[in-house]
Amino acid sequence: MGAAEAGLDDAVLDLSGESAGEDGTDTSSPFFVSRKAAAVLKHAILRQYVVPFASKVGKYAPNGRVVYLDGYAGPGRYEDGTPGSPALILDSAASLAGFRQLDCYFIERNRRSYRSLSALVAEARDNGLAAHALQGRMEKHLDSVLAAAQGSPLFAFLDPFGLTISFEALTKQIFGARDRQGTRGRYATEVLLNFNANAVRRIGGLLTSTKENPGREATLSAMDAACGGDWWRHEFLESDDNPQAVARITKGYAQRVSKAVGAGCWTVAVRNRAHQQVAYHLVYFSRHRDGLWIFGEAASLAQVEWRRACLPPDHGDALFSLDDTFEEEEQERQAHWVKRIKSNIEDVLRERGDFTVGQCHAEVMAGVLGEARSRHVKTAIKELYKIGKTGCDGVGNVRELRVTRPR
Numbered sequence: 434m435g436a437a438e439a440g441l442d443d444a445v446l447d448l449s450g451e452s453a454g455e456d457g458t459d460t461s462s463p464f465f466v467s468r469k470a471a472a473v474l475k476h477a478i479l480r481q482y483v484v485p486f487a488s489k490v491g492k493y494a495p496n497g498r499v500v501y502l503d504g505y506a507g508p509g510r511y512e513d514g515t516p517g518s519p520a521l522i523l524d525s526a527a528s529l530a531g532f533r534q535l536d537c538y539f540i541e542r543n544r545r546s547y548r549s550l551s552a553l554v555a556e557a558r559d560n561g562l563a564a565h566a567l568q569g570r571m572e573k574h575l576d577s578v579l580a581a582a583q584g585s586p587l588f589a590f591l592d593p594f595g596l597t598i599s600f601e602a603l604t605k606q607i608f609g610a611r612d613r614q615g616t617r618g619r620y621a622t623e624v625l626l627n628f629n630a631n632a633v634r635r636i637g638g639l640l641t642s643t644k645e646n647p648g649r650e651a652t653l654s655a656m657d658a659a660c661g662g663d664w665w666r667h668e669f670l671e672s673d674d675n676p677q678a679v680a681r682i683t684k685g686y687a688q689r690v691s692k693a694v695g696a697g698c699w700t701v702a703v704r705n706r707a708h709q710q711v712a713y714h715l716v717y718f719s720r721h722r723d724g725l726w727i728f729g730e731a732a733s734l735a736q737v738e739w740r741r742a743c744l745p746p747d748h749g750d751a752l753f754s755l756d757d758t759f760e761e762e763e764q765e766r767q768a769h770w771v772k773r774i775k776s777n778i779e780d781v782l783r784e785r786g787d788f789t790v791g792q793c794h795a796e797v798m799a800g801v802l803g804e805a806r807s808r809h810v811k812t813a814i815k816e817l818y819k820i821g822k823t824g825c826d827g828v829g830n831v832r833e834l835r836v837t838r839p840r
């Protein structure tokens with residue numbers, strides 16, 4: 434399935450924040466924002482997505498085994514005890530354990546972080562989970578993990594501080610190592626990676642900088658390697674400003690990878706606060722339409738968690754609870770999405786006639802793609818049914834619903 438076929442390559446879920454350090458964490462500690470607001474979204478996506486992914490693809494995999502690779506794992510937990518990606522994935526593995534084996538490989542270069550990671554992994558193994566902590570560079574361990582993943586579905590999470598994995602390693606080594614006999618079940622291959630906007634701004638700035646910089650050429654070449662060529666230089670120089678450069682380069686990157694590996698993609702902009710500059714994009718690649726649909730659902734749910742995490746702390750002395758206004762705002766958002774979806778559905782019915790939701794995903798979700806999810810589509814159809822604008826009652830699996838003109 435190509436990116437265009439997936440119909441989702443233009444989907445940019447523009448979600449959150451600003452003032453982030455290289456790792457996407459907020460270095461200025463503003464009062465209203467959790468220090469790890471940008472991490473909240475990526476973790477919420479992982480938590481929302483990996484369980485349905487493994488449940489689905491593991492159904493057709495030998496022994497229900499699904500391989501999970503965290504190539505830049507970090508210590509596993511933050512110092513305050515908050516789970517990092519390894520701790521939360523091990524929780525997912527535990528919740529799947531009765532019917533799937535999530536075989537987890539965590540790679541971490543830094544010795545101190547690795548020590549904490551390996552303690553977490555040892556505890557998980559004592560509890561009967563399949564988990565491995567590997568110390569060293571991701572590049573050094575990648576081939577052996579890919580060999581271990583042969584014959585099983587694979588989900589790779591690649592979350593470095595700065596530049597992402599090289600284009601070559603992603604397209605040829607990871608996707609290239611995977612059996613192309615099919616795209617689902619044991620052949621499923623999915624990657625979620627952090628494409629760092631700060632790195633784009635910093636490295637792009639070197640193109641026009643007049644300052645003496647001995648590392649300039651090496652840094653620009655490293656960016657070429659990550660992007661699969663120097664095309665990004667042109668994009669940067671042609672852009673009106675940094676936000677436009679980040680958007681164009683991220684989109685160009687996602688499209689090039691999609692094309693090279695025959696996958697569809699989602700691009701999720703992650704900020705530390707609403708209306709602020711993007712800290713990084715999460716870019717997701719899947720060769721299967723189901724994965725793209727389920728990821729969209731997970732990203733929508735994760736955004737609710739992110740919006741809640743951005744609430745100012747509730748000190749209990751306010752006249753009204755901030756949570757109350759949060760729920761009200763969420764209701765308003767949802768009402769707006771449903772209204773937009775209803776209008777989209779009427780447009781599709783008028784222009785094309787009867788259709789199945791799964792086949793017109795992008796049209797049905799136009800304007801709210803990546804924000805709304807299945808339940809909002811169902812509500813929209815049910816409301817249209819009630820007022821006689823469709824013959825479909827909105828009951829059943831939403832992707833399979835046949836939306837018909839009124840009889």
Ligand SMILES: C[S@@+](CC[C@H](N)C(=O)[O-])C[C@H]1O[C@@H](n2cnc3c(N)ncnc32)[C@H](O)[C@@H]1O
Pocket residue numbers: 456472504505506507508509516517518519540541542543546569570571572592593594
């Ligand atoms: C952004 S942090 C990971 C955070 C983690 N994914 C989470 O969500 O909790 C990036 C980590 O990658 C490690 N790292 C950087 N380069 C690496 C490499 N080439 N191979 C393996 N680990 C690397 C760093 O030491 C750091 O702990």
